Amino acid sequence: xxxxxxxxxxxxxxxxxxxxxxxxxxxxxxxxxxxxxxxxxxxxxxxxxxxxxxxxxxxxxxxxxxxxxxxxxxxxxxxxxxxxxxxxxxxxxxxxxxxxxxxxxxxxxxxxxxxxxxxxxxxxxxxxxxxxxxxxxxxxxxxxxxxxxxxxxxxxxxxxxxxxxxxxxxxxxxxxxxxxxxxxxxxxxxxxxxxxxxxxxxxxxxxxxxxxxxxxxxxxxxxxxxxxxxx
Numbered sequence: 001x002x003x004x005x006x007x008x009x010x011x012x013x014x015x016x017x018x019x020x021x022x023x024x025x026x027x028x029x030x031x032x033x034x035x036x037x038x039x040x041x042x043x044x045x046x047x048x049x050x051x052x053x054x055x056x057x058x059x060x061x062x063x064x065x066x067x068x069x070x071x072x073x074x075x076x077x078x079x080x081x082x083x084x085x086x087x088x089x090x091x092x093x094x095x096x097x098x099x100x101x102x103x104x105x106x107x108x109x110x111x112x113x114x115x116x117x118x119x120x121x122x123x124x125x126x127x128x129x130x131x132x133x134x135x136x137x138x139x140x141x142x143x144x145x146x147x148x149x150x151x152x153x154x155x156x157x158x159x160x161x162x163x164x165x166x167x168x169x170x171x172x173x174x175x176x177x178x179x180x181x182x183x184x185x186x187x188x189x190x191x192x193x194x195x196x197x198x199x200x201x202x203x204x205x206x207x208x209x210x211x212x213x214x215x216x217x218x219x220x221x222x223x224x225x226x227x228x229x230x231x
Contacts, residue, residue, distance in 0.1 A: 012181040016205030037071035043102040044072040050109025064216045088114040089122040102129045112136025125171035134209045139190035175222040
């Protein structure tokens with residue numbers, strides 16, 4: 001068992017290093033052209049990036065969404081190093097509100113926490129039909145002091161936003177996708193949500209959730225599940 005764990009940690013370190021470099025070099029993602037977005041009846045999807053993120057980091061998932069028939073895909077852009085939660089929530093609302101009802105909302109890391117804040121405090125539950133969280137530190141992270149001070153109140157495990165968002169049930173059907181060995185959400189179980197179905201991936205870290213085929217498979221499975229059925 002110990003040998004397996006050490007082997008998995010080594011694999012995560014390797015895959016996460018590659019994913020982090022790919023994320024940092026996000027302008028190069030534009031060199032790989034996306035297919036034409038399909039036309040069809042599927043509802044719009046909104047993607048919210050995380051800390052130090054950029055909408056271009058979603059391009060691998062956008063490609064998969066297009067190939068699966070999800071053509072109306074939108075991204076939220078915000079300055080994560082300078083914005084506080086209400087400002088990030090407003091940025092999400094500016095993209096979601098014009099789309100009408102039935103939006104499928106997906107957030108990564110800080111973007112996942114801000115998406116929950118939009119749903120629970122920003123009126124987003126009336127627009128969003130389903131929420132998928134990728135590696136969101138919903139119960140905070142022991143690493144919060146490494147982030148800018150504007151984010152401490154969001155990422156501190158004892159901070160006000162963790163307490164506020166923990167109140168009550170999730171307002172829309174929700175799925176959590178997280179990495180078992182997440183080096184940014186510490187301990188990784190802090191990415192879980194009470195009473196919410198989760199998919200725990202082996203062999204990938206925090207940034208790897210943006211690039212891993214298995215993570216994309218889990219996202220598509222969540223989006224294609226009937227809303228009236230248990231996720």
